[in-house]
Amino acid sequence: LLVISAITFFMGFAAPGDPITTMLGERAKPEQVALIKKQYGLDKPPVIQYGNYLLGLAKGNLGTSYAYQGRPVGEMVLGGFKTSITIGGLAAIGAALIGMAFGVVAAVNRNRWPDTLAMFFAVIGVSVPGFVEAIALMYIFGVWLKLLPAVGWGEPIHYVLPCVVLGTRSAAFVARITRSSMLDVLGQDYVRTARAKGLPNQKVVLKHAVKNAMIPVITVMGTTFGGLITGTYIIETIFGIPGVGRISLDAIFQRDYPVIQASTLLIAAVFVLVNLGVDLTYGAVDPRIRYS
Amino acid sequence: MKKFRLAMVAVLAASLALTACSSKPTQPAPADKGAQPQATTPAQSTATFKYYLVDKPTTFDPAMVSDVSTMQIIQNVYSGLVQYDEKGELVNDMAAKIDVSTDGKTYTFTLKDGIKFHDGTAVTAEDLKRSMLRAMNPALGSPVNDVYLDDIAGYNKFLATQSKLGKDLAAKTITEADQKQQLAAAYDELKKNSGIEAKDAKTLVVNLADNTPYFLAKLTYPTAWPVPKSVPEDKPLDASPANAKLMIGTGPFKMDTYVEGSKVTLKANPDFYGAKAKIAGVDMQVISSDQAELAAYRSGQIDMSPIPPADYKTIKADPSLSKEILEYATARINYLALNQGKLEAAKDVRVRQAVSMAINKDQLVEVVYGGTYLPADGILPDGIPGALGSKVQGLKFDPAKAKDLLKQAGYGEGGKPFTFTLTYRAKNETSQRWAEFVQNQLKTNLGVTIQVEPMEWSALLKASQAKDQLESFLLGWSADYIDPQDFMTILLHGGAPNNRYGYANKDVDAILDKADHAKAGADRFAEYGKAEQIAVTEQGFIPQSFPKSMFLVRSTVKGVRHNVMGILPLNTVEYTK
Numbered sequence: 001l002l003v004i005s006a007i008t009f010f011m012g013f014a015a016p017g018d019p020i021t022t023m024l025g026e027r028a029k030p031e032q033v034a035l036i037k038k039q040y041g042l043d044k045p046p047v048i049q050y051g052n053y054l055l056g057l058a059k060g061n062l063g064t065s066y067a068y069q070g071r072p073v074g075e076m077v078l079g080g081f082k083t084s085i086t087i088g089g090l091a092a093i094g095a096a097l098i099g100m101a102f103g104v105v106a107a108v109n110r111n112r113w114p115d116t117l118a119m120f121f122a123v124i125g126v127s128v129p130g131f132v133e134a135i136a137l138m139y140i141f142g143v144w145l146k147l148l149p150a151v152g153w154g155e156p157i158h159y160v161l162p163c164v165v166l167g168t169r170s171a172a173f174v175a176r177i178t179r180s181s182m183l184d185v186l187g188q189d190y191v192r193t194a195r196a197k198g199l200p201n202q203k204v205v206l207k208h209a210v211k212n213a214m215i216p217v218i219t220v221m222g223t224t225f226g227g228l229i230t231g232t233y234i235i236e237t238i239f240g241i242p243g244v245g246r247i248s249l250d251a252i253f254q255r256d257y258p259v260i261q262a263s264t265l266l267i268a269a270v271f272v273l274v275n276l277g278v279d280l281t282y283g284a285v286d287p288r289i290r291y292s
Numbered sequence: 293m294k295k296f297r298l299a300m301v302a303v304l305a306a307s308l309a310l311t312a313c314s315s316k317p318t319q320p321a322p323a324d325k326g327a328q329p330q331a332t333t334p335a336q337s338t339a340t341f342k343y344y345l346v347d348k349p350t351t352f353d354p355a356m357v358s359d360v361s362t363m364q365i366i367q368n369v370y371s372g373l374v375q376y377d378e379k380g381e382l383v384n385d386m387a388a389k390i391d392v393s394t395d396g397k398t399y400t401f402t403l404k405d406g407i408k409f410h411d412g413t414a415v416t417a418e419d420l421k422r423s424m425l426r427a428m429n430p431a432l433g434s435p436v437n438d439v440y441l442d443d444i445a446g447y448n449k450f451l452a453t454q455s456k457l458g459k460d461l462a463a464k465t466i467t468e469a470d471q472k473q474q475l476a477a478a479y480d481e482l483k484k485n486s487g488i489e490a491k492d493a494k495t496l497v498v499n500l501a502d503n504t505p506y507f508l509a510k511l512t513y514p515t516a517w518p519v520p521k522s523v524p525e526d527k528p529l530d531a532s533p534a535n536a537k538l539m540i541g542t543g544p545f546k547m548d549t550y551v552e553g554s555k556v557t558l559k560a561n562p563d564f565y566g567a568k569a570k571i572a573g574v575d576m577q578v579i580s581s582d583q584a585e586l587a588a589y590r591s592g593q594i595d596m597s598p599i600p601p602a603d604y605k606t607i608k609a610d611p612s613l614s615k616e617i618l619e620y621a622t623a624r625i626n627y628l629a630l631n632q633g634k635l636e637a638a639k640d641v642r643v644r645q646a647v648s649m650a651i652n653k654d655q656l657v658e659v660v661y662g663g664t665y666l667p668a669d670g671i672l673p674d675g676i677p678g679a680l681g682s683k684v685q686g687l688k689f690d691p692a693k694a695k696d697l698l699k700q701a702g703y704g705e706g707g708k709p710f711t712f713t714l715t716y717r718a719k720n721e722t723s724q725r726w727a728e729f730v731q732n733q734l735k736t737n738l739g740v741t742i743q744v745e746p747m748e749w750s751a752l753l754k755a756s757q758a759k760d761q762l763e764s765f766l767l768g769w770s771a772d773y774i775d776p777q778d779f780m781t782i783l784l785h786g787g788a789p790n791n792r793y794g795y796a797n798k799d800v801d802a803i804l805d806k807a808d809h810a811k812a813g814a815d816r817f818a819e820y821g822k823a824e825q826i827a828v829t830e831q832g833f834i835p836q837s838f839p840k841s842m843f844l845v846r847s848t849v850k851g852v853r854h855n856v857m858g859i860l861p862l863n864t865v866e867y868t869k
Contacts, residue, residue, distance in 0.1 A: 242553025
């Protein structure tokens with residue numbers, strides 16, 4: 001994480017553009033820009049700025065935003081993070097359940113119509129870009145059917161469309177992986193043995209097959225779900241959701257470095273945690289994997 | 293192992309519980325306010341205007357505001373001495389009476405009766421003085437105070453000191469500690485001798501450094517509008533939800549709540565001293581994508597929306613939506629600069645005229661902006677007093693004459709080679725299309741090949757300000773306040789910092805100097821018109837387009853009147869059945 005903080009910090013100096021001129025636009029005067037930069041300590045050499053940044057970080061102070069003059073970055077980013085975790089988490093859970101259900105149904109009914117149908121949706125889900133789906137759903141449910149608000153944030157009803165859009169691709173992905181993994185497992189000897197014992201099909205699938213088919217699925221889910229929580233830039237912008245994705249995207253356009261640094265650190269931390277979570281879950285699913 | 297199993301069960305249980313919660317809203321819930329088309333129902337005085345903001349507010353501090361979305365809130369929550377009416381004319385707001393001395397340097401404002409902050413305390417001339425001085429405080433770091441307050445005697449002096457200290461520090465003739473100390477001393481001195489005087493509770497006297505008649509126009513900008521004592525002197529009121537309650541202004545609306553990044557709600561101020569709001573409040577939903585704004589409008593979630601340029605033609609052709617279009621010119625001009633300080637050929641007026649006449653601007657506004665901009669022949673946008681508008685004698689599109697002029701100047705075929713690099717704003721699609729359009733036009737109509745080059749926005753601003761780096765560039769200028777001085781003197785006076793293309797004409801300078809310091813009652817606006825015509829004939833810069841603002845407004849909403857600065861005073865907005 002320290003490495004990431006250093007990389008993002010110094011990358012800011014390599015990128016063209018400065019936050020104060022960007023903010024003021026055509027009316028920016030050099031003297032005024034210099035004065036404001038001084039106030040934020042931007043006139044110091046990069047190494048000293050980084051030192052100051054780390055000192056602040058150690059005290060839990062992430063600095064103040066340039067674009068949102070005087071606003072503490074920690075508050076800004078954490079607030080957005082809670083929002084993103086909520087929709088990302090809901091989308092992830094929804095995607096996992098729906099994706100696995102589709103995958104299992106498809107595998108069990110291999111080459112019959114439920115399989116074709118499920119995989120048809122999966123292909124569509126993987127290939128339609130999120131922003132197209134977002135605008136389409138917005139018009140279908142918001143403008144024509146008037147069942148859901150097209151945009152906005154605050155009430156639970158506002159979560160629906162963004163969660164659906166966000167979860168679609170992962171659900172489709174999970175469905176495909178589940179299907180192939182299930183097919184693999186269903187062909188194994190112990191499944192045949194279970195069937196030979198006379199166990200009903202339902203029990204064979206749910207008790208013996210599904211659990212063993214989960215290892216590759218969990219691996220995939222780990223990486224996609226990290227992305228669900230952090231990769232919501234476009235969806236958040238379209239639906240007007242004040243999440244960390246939109247905060248960091250705005251910050252990039254505004255060259256608001258303290259905000260970029262804080263959100264990058266946070267996103268990196270999330271990825272580390274999610275991957276740790278995935279590794280630990282293996283052990284729970286497959287007793288052969290142990291951590292000593 | 294058991295622990296893992298338990299954890300797994302817990303995770304599963306939690307996820308089931310969560311999905312149970314999350315699946316609820318998928319049913320058409322009756323609580324869904326957004327989905328009900330409410331536009332036709334509201335009773336007038338209890339109605340809440342369903343409005344939008346393109347970006348979340350960047351500050352709650354009137355001294356700090358520099359962007360349009362934030363201004364939309366600030367201008368309705370706070371108020372100042374003067375303001376524009378819907379015709380763009382300057383009218384008294386907090387001021388009941390304004391007396392100007394014969395030398396034009398002393399302004400005496402008498403306040404109206406009964407002006408109160410939203411917390412009920414009376415506003416005095418002392419509050420106005422304190423707020424002006426607060427905006428000037430270098431510790432506050434306002435990005436706009438120098439633009440709007442620099443005419444005031446004490447501050448004019450302070451700015452000179454500040455600029456000198458900055459230069460000394462850059463040249464390392466003083467230390468940083470010295471600079472800090474001297475700046476603080478200069479601010480202390482400013483507080484003592486500011487030229488601003490609260491004579492009594494209702495009389496404020498402001499002394500200017502010079503006779504600058506556009507001073508009042510600058511006061512329409514919120515930088516120096518009064519804030520109560522509870523707002524810190526040296527720290528901006530940042531845009532956090534907690535600070536919403538500290539946003540105590542004097543305007544027609546009170547700040548109610550702020551949900552960070554998503555929603556601002558305002559409530560009508562029943563004690564407002566001026567025209568009271570005709571609605572109970574305003575809900576401002578932050579929606580950053582123009583497509584989403586349009587969808588929200590069509591679904592009934594908001595009653596006003598900007599029109600995405602890409603959808604302009606479709607909406608115009610739509611029989612019902614086309615009736616809800618509201619459009620007007622904005623106080624901005626986009627121009628193409630041929631830098632006379634860098635590009636030798638550009639010093640010849642005929643070359644500038646040739647380039648100008650080789651660009652078909654009617655086609656430009658169609659191709660680049662889908663017909664949502666107006667071609668610009670003159671410099672001053674519509675609505676700026678003194679603007680020649682359609683009376684300006686611009687240079688019409690005429691490729692034959694353009695070629696001829698270039699030849700006369702000794703460039704092009706048979707003469708000296710003529711080419712240049714045109715720099716435009718990177719990562720900005722319309723700028724790129726505009727640059728490519730110019731490149732194409734000059735190739736086709738003038739036989740001149742130019743290079744186009746993107747440059748990061750702040751780098752472009754700096755390079756053009758340096759005056760001797762770029763050969764040619766695309767830029768624009770938006771009004772800071774409604775006065776022709778803000779375009780003509782700022783963009784075309786010989787020594788002006790924003791005259792980034794080295795245009796110099798002594799006659800123009802003389803006219804502008806005279807108009808900028810005209811005695812009260814003189815027709816100074818007509819003078820700017822004269823300067824505009826000269827600069828257009830000589831193509832000091834090459835005018836390209838005037839942007840238009842375009843909105844959809846629900847037919848039940850009346851009184852939507854943006855001022856020329858593009859700000860919507862919400863106290864005239866009302867719902868009708």
